[in-house]
Amino acid sequence: MTETIEDLLRTEAPQVLGALLRRYDDFAAAEDAVQDALIAAAEQWPRDGMPDYPRGWLIQVASRRMLDHLRSEQARRRREEQHPHEPSPEVPDQDDTLVLLFMCCHPALKPTAAIALTLRAVGGLTTAEIAAAYLIPEGTMAQRITRAKLKIKDSGVPFRLPTPAERESRLVAVLHVLYLIFNEGYTSSAGPDLQRHDLSAEAIRLTRALHAVLPDDPEVAGLLALMLLTDARRDARTGEAGELIPLTDQDRTRWDQAQIAEGVDLITATLPRGPLGQYQVQAAINAVHDEAATADETDWPQLLALYGVLRGMTDNPMVALNHAVAFAMVHGPAAALDLLTTLAADKRIANHHRLHAVRAHLLEMAGDNTAAAEAYRIAAGRTASVPENRYLTLRGARLNQHP
Structure with a gap:
């Protein structure tokens, strides 16, 4: 029951945040209110039972927290007087996660700050997990996220899907966010479990949604292929006790052949279209691994060549390490x-x-x-x-x- 509640709260958090942003247009305060509502749900639902409409319950509680915040802030007096009995936001039918994703990747923010903020709001990662992904101290990352919230607030950016021109300017950051969410799910930076399937599954879901919106973008397709080809090995990466099993020792009959076929078809169709990007190259690397019947049959010269191409695209030290x-x-x-x-x-x-x-x-x-x-x-x-x-x-x- 607890695991079901945790999964539901992770899924609903972006939707609740989106509902509050539509109504109140204050990112930092809205996120705090949503966190309060999630904590209240985690405490009450296991004891009292899950409500019939979980999203509505969360939005109602978060909205009350938001109004409490508005009343306690002197700077909000004028707004409170205009809306003394603000009703709770309506429960949205649509999935707001992609909207929230693009909103957090606003050009007013530096790319690293935008990505960090989105990992918090959309991916549900902790500040410590985000800091680990960036190889920097947790305190430094916390400051970046706080400043990013304030810039979103001051920018006055509306909560809506961006125009095609706006979308183009934010897409690089959006893709990197999805990539980092997937990576944290595939290999958790901390904790008792090697993998967090909830995160990797959500990253794949969002990337599929983005691919549906931008079916001709080669890097969106490349990222989706990369995730599918990597996630296909998930079940073989751990033993019965949760122990790590390296790639060379994995039982390849446990790899998801349907996901591999989908990923290979996707990257095969994408590569000729160009321009070539780093997610497409990483997808090609994983396709080489997945198509080897045994570890000994892995085409390492081809992998070395692909890593050489990838190193020319990015100075990421992890790429150099894999090379x-x-x-x-x-x-x-x-x-x-x-x-x-x-x-x-x-x-x-x-x-x-x-x-x-x-x-x-x-x-x-x-x-x-x-x-x-x-x-x-x-x-x-x-x-x-x-x-x-x-x-x-x-x-x-x-x-x-x-x-």
């Missing part, structure tokens, strides 16, 4: 370890557990088990994900037993 892995599979671990030495100078990733995990893997490939075990130990200590910590710890312990 180093592909390089090792083609040219051997020694040369790839040299690439990691250079990458370690990048402050964005120098302390990230994945850099140390890849170093451990390459050292293990090179036969230096003592150094590999130490690198696994360091990597395990730098992840907040319980399954990743356990996996890395066990890898290191096994090597310590056979130095």
Whole structure:
């Protein structure tokens, strides 16, 4: 029952926020009111039962919180006098999530701030999870989100789908938001579970909706293909106890062949249209993995070439890290370890557990088990994900037993 309520609250939160924004046009206050309503629901519904109309219940409670806020703010006196008995907003029939998505990605905001705000309002990610995705401290991200709310408020942007011209200017940020929501769902940055299917499923749902609106945009199609091809491996990524199973050891009969076929068809139709974008390249990379019948049949030279193309499109250090892995599979671990030495100078990733995990893997490939075990130990200590910590710890312990 609790899990059902949590899933429902996540789905309804953007709809409730959208209803309040239509009525009150104050992003920061509306989000606070929605959070209060969600907390009240999480406390009351398990005890008293779920209401017949959950969205209406949430909107009513959030609206009361909003009115309380308006009455307590001296700066809102004039508005309160104009609307002394403001009725609750109507319960919308349509899905407001895409509207909210584009609204948060307003050009008045810097791209990083817009993306962070949208991850909070639409994706339901915590500030800590967003900070982890950006490889920055939580306090820094909290300040960005607060400033973004104030800019949305001051900009006076209406709550509606943008015009085609406005949509074009916001699309890059919207796609990146959906990408980050999916990534956090596919591999959670912290907590007891490796994956959060609610997040990855919502990211796929929203990207499908965006693809329906923009069917000819190659990067929208590329992102949808990327998500489908990646999510197809979800069931094989963990064992019965929730333990992490790496790609090379997964039971490929558990991969979702229907999703793989849909993703491959989508990217195959999209690539010739151009222009080429990074989501299309990432989709192509995952298609190569998914189409290999066994790990040994993986076409690593093709993957190395694709990662080379991707590195030319972005300076994301995680892309460079994945490129180093592909390089090792083609040219051997020694040369790839040299690439990691250079990458370690990048402050964005120098302390990230994945850099140390890849170093451990390459050292293990090179036969230096003592150094590999130490690198696994360091990597395990730098992840907040319980399954990743356990996996890395066990890898290191096994090597310590056979130095």
